[in-house]
Amino acid sequence: xxxxxxxxxxxPSKGDDGRxxxxxxxxxxxxxxxxxxxxxxxxxxxxxxxxxxxEERAGEMYAKAKIGGFLHLCIGEEATVxxxxxxxxxxxxxxxxYREHGQAIARGTPPKEVMAELFGxxxxxSGGRGGSMHLFDWERRFLGGYGIVGANLPLAVGVAxxxxxxxxxxxxxxxxxxxxxxxxxxxxxxxxxxxxxxxVVFLIINxxxxxxTALERHSAETDLxxxxxxxxxPGSRCDxxxxxxxxxxxxxxxxxxxxxxxxxxxxxxxxxxRGHSMADPEEYREKEEVEEWRERDPIAxxxxxxxxxxxxxxxxxxxxxxxAVKLIDEAVEFADDSPLPDLDSLYDDLYVYSENxxxxxxxxxxxxxxxxxxxxxxxxxDVAHELAEAGAxxxxxxxxxxxxxxxxxxxxxxEAAEGEQAAADREDEGGGD
Amino acid sequence: MxxxxxxxxxxxxxxxxxxxxxxxFIMGEDIGVFQGAFKVTEGLLEEFGEKRVxxxxxxxxxxxxxxxxxxxxxLRPIVEIMTINFALLAMDQIINxxxxxxxxxxGQVRVPLVIRMPQGAGHQxxxxxxHSFEALYLHVPGLLVAVPTTAADAKGLLKTAIQDENxxxxxxxxxxxxxxxxxxxxxxxxxxxxxAIRREGDxxxxxxxxxxxxxxxxxxxxxxxxxxxxxxVIDPRTLxxxxxxxxxxxxxKTNRAVIVEEGWPHGGVGANLAALIQEQAFDHxxxxxxxxxxxxxxxxYSKPLEQAxxxxxxxxxxxxxATFRDL
Numbered sequence: 001x002x003x004x005x006x007x008x009x010x011x012p013s014k015g016d017d018g019r020x021x022x023x024x025x026x027x028x029x030x031x032x033x034x035x036x037x038x039x040x041x042x043x044x045x046x047x048x049x050x051x052x053x054x055e056e057r058a059g060e061m062y063a064k065a066k067i068g069g070f071l072h073l074c075i076g077e078e079a080t081v082x083x084x085x086x087x088x089x090x091x092x093x094x095x096x097x098y099r100e101h102g103q104a105i106a107r108g109t110p111p112k113e114v115m116a117e118l119f120g121x122x123x124x125x126s127g128g129r130g131g132s133m134h135l136f137d138w139e140r141r142f143l144g145g146y147g148i149v150g151a152n153l154p155l156a157v158g159v160a161x162x163x164x165x166x167x168x169x170x171x172x173x174x175x176x177x178x179x180x181x182x183x184x185x186x187x188x189x190x191x192x193x194x195x196x197x198x199x200v201v202f203l204i205i206n207x208x209x210x211x212x213t214a215l216e217r218h219s220a221e222t223d224l225x226x227x228x229x230x231x232x233x234p235g236s237r238c239d240x241x242x243x244x245x246x247x248x249x250x251x252x253x254x255x256x257x258x259x260x261x262x263x264x265x266x267x268x269x270x271x272x273x274r275g276h277s278m279a280d281p282e283e284y285r286e287k288e289e290v291e292e293w294r295e296r297d298p299i300a301x302x303x304x305x306x307x308x309x310x311x312x313x314x315x316x317x318x319x320x321x322x323x324a325v326k327l328i329d330e331a332v333e334f335a336d337d338s339p340l341p342d343l344d345s346l347y348d349d350l351y352v353y354s355e356n357x358x359x360x361x362x363x364x365x366x367x368x369x370x371x372x373x374x375x376x377x378x379x380x381x382d383v384a385h386e387l388a389e390a391g392a393x394x395x396x397x398x399x400x401x402x403x404x405x406x407x408x409x410x411x412x413x414x415e416a417a418e419g420e421q422a423a424a425d426r427e428d429e430g431g432g433d
Numbered sequence: 434m435x436x437x438x439x440x441x442x443x444x445x446x447x448x449x450x451x452x453x454x455x456x457x458f459i460m461g462e463d464i465g466v467f468q469g470a471f472k473v474t475e476g477l478l479e480e481f482g483e484k485r486v487x488x489x490x491x492x493x494x495x496x497x498x499x500x501x502x503x504x505x506x507x508l509r510p511i512v513e514i515m516t517i518n519f520a521l522l523a524m525d526q527i528i529n530x531x532x533x534x535x536x537x538x539x540g541q542v543r544v545p546l547v548i549r550m551p552q553g554a555g556h557q558x559x560x561x562x563x564h565s566f567e568a569l570y571l572h573v574p575g576l577l578v579a580v581p582t583t584a585a586d587a588k589g590l591l592k593t594a595i596q597d598e599n600x601x602x603x604x605x606x607x608x609x610x611x612x613x614x615x616x617x618x619x620x621x622x623x624x625x626x627x628x629a630i631r632r633e634g635d636x637x638x639x640x641x642x643x644x645x646x647x648x649x650x651x652x653x654x655x656x657x658x659x660x661x662x663x664x665x666v667i668d669p670r671t672l673x674x675x676x677x678x679x680x681x682x683x684x685x686k687t688n689r690a691v692i693v694e695e696g697w698p699h700g701g702v703g704a705n706l707a708a709l710i711q712e713q714a715f716d717h718x719x720x721x722x723x724x725x726x727x728x729x730x731x732x733x734y735s736k737p738l739e740q741a742x743x744x745x746x747x748x749x750x751x752x753x754x755a756t757f758r759d760l
Contacts, residue, residue, distance in 0.1 A: 005471065127537045128539070134537045136539070143536060148529050151530060153495070155499075155530060158501055160502075162507055165508060166508075188494065191492065195490065350534075351577075353599075354598060356596065358626070359624075361678045362709065397467065
């Protein structure tokens with residue numbers, strides 16, 4: 001069992017060459033940027049607040065078992081998320097990791113559609129298919145959250161290739177965590193992007209941990225902005241706790257990629273205040289360290305500055321916060337009211353049907369006695385429904401989930417998830433085999 | 434009908450589809466200047482230029498991933514992987530991305546990508562260049578899988594694969610590249626999910642996958658000439674979608690089935706087909722469904738060992754005759 005890293009191991013320090021290494025963004029000696037106009041400041045602050053309140057509420061909903069699976073919150077990283085996305089044009093593409101609720105919201109996806117996705121509802125931005133880790137919004141050119149560390153790097157290269165191929169000046173911004181810089185795809189993607197001079201910017205969100213493994217324990221080079229240059233992609237760093245610095249550095253990089261076809265890498269030095277996921281007991285870091293970083297809270301510090309420079313009063317900030325809370329209340333309400341996906345839709349969107357390609361396929365469901373012919377989507381209703389019902393009944397019989405179901409029912413005040421109850425009923429009728 | 438080699442038929446399909454659609458481009462290791470490890474892309478660089486015929490670094494996972502990304506953004510990429518074993522490096526992109534993206538994002542985006550690669554034993558390429566992995570891809574919902582055997586099928590199915598809106602795993606065979614066959618002039622795309630009956634017969638159904646369709650045909654000749662057994666030989670041509678109807682209709686006629694594949698036995702194509710046949714046509718079977726597969730070992734280098742590790746027609750003859758035993 002891994003022991004807690006000692007504080008001294010994790011203290012920020014300067015490398016031999018005087019460059020900042022490790023955890024402390026304040027050691028970066030980044031310039032202080034002047035504030036943009038009041039309207040922009042307000043919009044930025046508002047976005048960060050909405051993301052913060054969204055994440056907090058998502059955590060609560062997870063504890064209430066409204067959200068299943070894993071839930072990765074970006075609390076602490078809001079300046080990085082908002083500063084970077086604010087630098088994008090409408091036509092630019094954004095790709096992210098599985099910690100991407102903030103990215104979707106920052107790009108313009110309504111929080112209610114993100115919350116509904118977390119709830120697994122049909123009104124979710126991926127129709128309930130993807131969940132927290134796989135948000136997607138084609139209309140806003142948010143090309144997804146990806147659950148495999150480093151998997152989005154090659155995809156971003158491909159999207160940028162398409163932009164270049166069609167002589168468009170759209171740029172792809174690809175966000176990854178510090179952990180992704182250790183994947184093979186990191187070097188491969190950097191090399192290919194540089195080799196083909198593609199319009200792509202890689203933003204490494206260094207939140208100091210690859211899941212529960214501290215940066216110093218997972219990467220030999222802790223200045224992540226240096227990891228791409230050998231592959232031909234120049235790197236730079238920004239203070240991920242300062243929304244203005246992120247915006248300035250990302251804007252410059254996007255323009256280099258757009259105008260000169262020079263792909264760029266940026267390391268945003270930040271920190272996640274919460275665990276890797278909701279299932280994280282956080283035994284790998286000291287509470288004091290989290291508290292130190294919380295003093296640099298990106299929203300509070302930006303808010304203080306807005307008040308000091310008379311751009312946005314504390315009262316007005318409090319009002320914005322109330323509005324954010326209200327927006328998230330509505331998002332939860334929307335998600336609660338959004339219907340669960342129809343069982344008939346289980347096989348929808350597996351294939352795109354056409355005359356010469358896929359027009360049907362044979363599928364076998366070992367949980368039901370029959371073999372079924374998968375048909376064109378428009379005809380698949382009955383068969384898919386039978387399959388899904390058999391599957392739900394089978395899942396209902398699993399003893400492993402019994403405790404979780406009971407707990408969820410209790411927490412929901414008796415309003416047990418209807419699907420589960422229905423499955424249990426079917427089970428009682430002997431439909432479980 | 435002009436006769437041409439399997440590789441020439443593939444080349445023709447690539448050329449025609451690239452001429453027809455500006456969005457179609459091909460990338461892969463050594464496909465341009467070198468003209469392809471198996472010369473399938475010969476002449477394409479000269480004709481279409483570096484924008485559309487792209488030599489890549491040796492980075493399989495990223496080449497496939499870049500193909501997926503480009504397809505999502507509206508292009509129609511063809512990725513050539515030099516040998517099917519190398520595609521194992523790209524399994525993350527193939528399964529977690531290519532196959533899943535349309536479904537997991539609720540149908541908002543499509544992945545019209547073709548991944549072409551050769552497989553198969555017989556050239557003493559040893560344990561990392563000779564395997565047959567169609568079963569790995571058959572396993573994955575969201576992928577289409579084509580395994581063409583003849584030059585005509587190679588051309589027609591590749592045209593379909595390029596035009597299709599789904600990710601297609603297009604599995605060629607190293608031993609088939611030099612095979613000649615007649616290819617219809619101005620032949621169009623061939624439908625996926627339509628098996629070819631290579632030989633008609635009433636006594637036993639032989640289903641051969643990829644090159645094994647030819648092995649099954651050869652076995653059928655021996656069965657007819659030496660054993661008075663008329664075998665029906667079926668080449669499914671695509672495994673996803675699968676033309677099970679044609680296979681079942683044949684089994685209902687012959688009451689016997691032998692599945693021949695070059696890949697490993699456990700979890701193989703034959704295992705899957707045997708399950709489907711017994712589920713769908715149990716009452717028509719007069720014998721257990723038989724399988725002839727590659728040996729359950731990594732492919733050995735030494736010639737006699739390698740030859741012993743994949744099916745030959747005599748194995749198919751024995752398996753077919755065994756279905757008549759004890760009756």
